[in-house]
Amino acid sequence: MLAEVALPLPLFRTFTYAVPERLRHPLVPGSRVVVPLRTGKEVGIYLGPGDPRSLGSAAPKAILDAPDAEPSVTPALLAVCRWIADYYIVPLGVALRCALPALLTGAAAPEPAQRTRRVATVRRHLESLLHRERIFGRAPQQRALFELLESFGGRAAVDHLTERMAFSPSVLKGLVARGLVEVRDEIVARDPFASRAGSATPPVPSAEQRAAVEAIAAGRGGETFLLHGVTGSGKTLVYIELLRQVLARGRGAIVLVPEIALTPQTVDRFRGAFGDQVAVLHSALSDGERYDAWLALRRGEKRIAVGARSAIFAPVADLGAVVVDEEHESSYKQGESPRYHAREVAIVRARAEGAVVVLGSATPSLESWTNAASGKYRLLTLPERVGGARLPAVDVIDLRVGIPRSTLDAPRLPDPSVERGALTVEGVLSRELQLALADRIEKGEQSILLLNRRGYAAYVQCNNCGDVATCPNCSIALTYHRTPEQLVCHYCLHTEPPRVKCARCGGPTLRQRGLGTQQVERILAERFPAARIARMDVDTTGAKWAHTEILDRVARGEVDILLGTQMIAKGLDFPNVTLVGVIDADTGINLPDFRASERCFQLLSQVAGRAGRGPKGGRVLIQTRVPTHHAVRCAVRHDYGAFVGEELPSRMAPAYPPAVRLANVVISGTDETATAELAQKAATWVERLLARAPGDAVRLVGPAPCPVERIKQRWRWHFLLKAERPAELTRVARYFLERFAVPKRAGLRVALDRDPVALL
DNA sequence: AGCACGCCGACT
């Protein structure tokens, strides 16, 4: 008796093992099996009876163990993984591994969830000051740490002391060695979402919301709905009412959100409505906690999984609905193999399980929009904000001429990029935006400011020769950060001390150019000294729950101005926010990427939607140098339809999605010429392959160096495969990946990204 | 991806 087993190896084939007489549990497709591989063991998934012909001449090895009574992968999930393997052209074992919690992919038996944390506790109290002096003498660091610990009530987490408070572990070790402090592992159950209570009574749905809920609830299994609702139109309530019906029928549901840490408010509402029926799957869960949630869903103890991308694999029993909130968000695409898009997987899974899918967005992706237009999805629209709220008025401030179009008379605005040294208030905030901010502060209302670039200055340039400080590992300018003061590469995280002179010519004057959130924070603090300003970008939210903390402060009214990068544009619902300012709408609009306009429109629309969610109404001010660009114009009018009308034609020639399907083939290596040569060779290889087939079902574009031609010391080239029909693209791409030989030198690699979300 | 097998430099 032979068994076909998928293993998580980068090989496009399965393995055949012998089934021993006695196994702990019967084999069902989807069962985990422990098998011998080379000299060690590996965990694989049993797929079905094996084919003796696939064995070489060698005798098959025998399966060692079948550790689970029930298959870990349900038939529907197995079908989904087969689809992922086929569509994204990855080995089945790789797709299966990413569908299971980490604990189940190792050979070790899963353990119950226990999160431990190292905690330092004061063991000996030092009463007199004299005593202190004697004990610490020449150890001021130890004394400082000891006293800090006392001020924390005698105990604190070790990583808090070392990471946040920047104490060296050796200082702590010294205290421990002297018996003053004790360090222990403590079991903690600190899931911040576990304790967050949701709002008690959800609002009553409007007639429009109710109609949408009824339409979706009556949907056939596998049917997909595109819920297009303007910001503040109450899409979340539609999801909640839908899930109520799904649960009433005894079924379960998955809710996907772009990044769970950024949308605590949305998560709270599901928690509030469904209590502990909800498993929140977020990145801070330990492997054990994740496994616990997996089990609870699998057993039907919890019926709703809420989480980011990977929650689409949650083993919800009897799945009735999948919600993809903010379906246009690029975080649904996994950046590494398997490079799946959770929205597409959701649709495939729903079809396999007879569930309905809801894709919700105020600014749907062009792909989803055309699918709705062609009848593939059913379009549902929520055209109005709930509770009689109006969409905010949006005004554009044209930075080119420095003359606001409004009645206010402002001075001519200098171009920030030609300012010398530090920028001034006038170079960053137009008079009108300053007045609007002052007005909100005076009235006790809140403002949100968007600048989609973190750091202090975008780059540093020599005043003499014009040389820009670049990363030694990537072909990217280093960003100047002020706290801590260093140059940072936003691609590979390389950091180096700030330069005092030009690295090329030795010139002494280095100019900081371009604007980052840190600098705007400084400028705001100067201009509005009394205002309480919070900055939110990946630099301030490094610690696990910092996002949630900042947003909680805003919700409690402890912040007057929330300044941040795109992470403040998503899903926030603060009724007291009456002003949204976009400091520079142009960031990113001219990137060499076919989705640059779409992303800009989405960002502007989403951030504008944060204003005027309460009875006081709201206003949006957008500063830009390209006021005539359709992404800006259409966002100003809240006119999604007009944006699509102008954007779609530009995707026809040269053809880009949704007019065609894309695969981006990236060739990378540590040697510049070897990489370029391989890219050339691979493209020629595909060219010949395409020439053999009649017609132009698949076209090749390139090869060319990637827009960022070096990342993390690797040179990068790419070419594109375009096709009208997805099946043709699959065939060509699969044939290429399986047959084209990549030489094993200079770290050469070929990666294929199907339906790429960006070409950078 | 790992991991073993296999041929050439600087150490006891």
Place this chain on the structure above:
DNA sequence: GTCGGCGTGCTC
């Protein structure tokens, strides 16, 4: 004379 560098080849 060995210890070990990482090039290449295979995994039922």
